[in-house]
Amino acid sequence: MKNSHKRTRGILIALLCTVIAGLAFAQKPEVAPPLTPLTADGVHDPENPALPSLQNPEESMATFPKDRRGEVQWVESLNQGVITPRKFLTGDSGEGEELKELDLDIIMKNTAQMPHVRFPHLAHTRWLACKNCHSEIFIPKAGANPVSMEKILKGEYCGRCHDKVSFALWACERCHSVPHPGSPPKWW
Amino acid sequence: MTSYKADRSIKWRFSILGVLAGLALLAMAPAKAEYADVIINNYADAAGMRPVVFPHWFHRIRFRCKVCHADLGFQFKAGGNKITMAKIIDGKFCGACHNGEVAWSVENCNMCHSGIPGTPTHIHGSTVQRLVSPPYKALNAPQQPAQQ
Known part of the structure; x- marks a missing residue:
């Protein structure tokens, strides 16, 4: 009787271990998952004879800083000097639009129960020229841009780049980063 | 003593199963496609x-x-x-x-x-x-x- 009790307890502990291990692996890929090779990414033709000449993502991005979803953090990569992308076609000087770094945060407060959105100009102006966004995508005037998640999903406003080329909509906290009295504890 | 050993081996088996289940879940996660091709x-x-x-x-x-x-x-x-x-x-x-x-x-x-x-x-x-x-x-x- 005592033995069977012990065995049941053992099995229960083992099951608990199973669930914990499963959850740990499923939800927190702290070790970034391997980057999809070109032959399996669903867009490159595996029969293309030139495919072996193209660089695989793993070769360049394996060590780049990643967010909790395992996506490359491009702004962080630039800030840390992991990458040194050119400012002009042939180097860091040349002909073309100037990169004017602007350290100005915009807080967007029309976010219902979600934390307010902090838009950092600085992170964006290290990559983009003013005219990339102003005034075609964003009117440079407070309150003049009725941004919503629906419009972003449709590819308007932030959605022109975000969720396509820059980080996706599933990392809520990267934009909704300013809690306010009406915002709930983090559930996402 | 024997049954204690048996319990331990069961525990290990389940832990390994757990790790495998975790890996399987990882493999089932949607393919990473943030490269913006x-x-x-x-x-x-x-x-x-x-x-x-x-x-x-x-x-x-x-x-x-x-x-x-x-x-x-x-x-x-x-x-x-x-x-x-x-x-x-x-x-x-x-x-x-x-x-x-x-x-x-x-x-x-x-x-x-x-x-x-x-x-x-x-x-x-x-x-x-x-x-x-x-x-x-x-x-x-x-x-x-x-x-x-």
Whole structure:
């Protein structure tokens, strides 16, 4: 009787271990998952004879800083000097639009129960020229841009780049980063 | 004593099973596609070429966004630039670099024209694309032999 009790307890502990291990692996890929090779990414033709000449993502991005979803953090990569992308076609000087770094945060407060959105100009102006966004995508005037998640999903406003080329909509906290009295504890 | 040992071995077996289950769940996670590959198929299929796959990640490591999107005039829209080989050879769009000077030249057809035939123009891996369109697979694509 005592033995069977012990065995049941053992099995229960083992099951608990199973669930914990499963959850740990499923939800927190702290070790970034391997980057999809070109032959399996669903867009490159595996029969293309030139495919072996193209660089695989793993070769360049394996060590780049990643967010909790395992996506490359491009702004962080630039800030840390992991990458040194050119400012002009042939180097860091040349002909073309100037990169004017602007350290100005915009807080967007029309976010219902979600934390307010902090838009950092600085992170964006290290990559983009003013005219990339102003005034075609964003009117440079407070309150003049009725941004919503629906419009972003449709590819308007932030959605022109975000969720396509820059980080996706599933990392809520990267934009909704300013809690306010009406915002709930983090559930996402 | 024996039964204690047996318990321990069961525990280990379940722990290993747990680890395997975790790995299986990981493997089932949706494919990472944050590289922002742009598939450009405005004219390629019709011309018997594979569609172009533009790897954003590869270029973003080397250039700030504004080099292409402000200085070279690329619109922020997949397929919105109506790029043709004539424009490229004339030094426009891709041709500003892919001219044998800054980067390799246009004779390497298959380096760009590397997509699965029949894949429509889109940005690969966006949420809308993932929810609305199933992943593109070679088997689903119309069987058209791509010409060199």
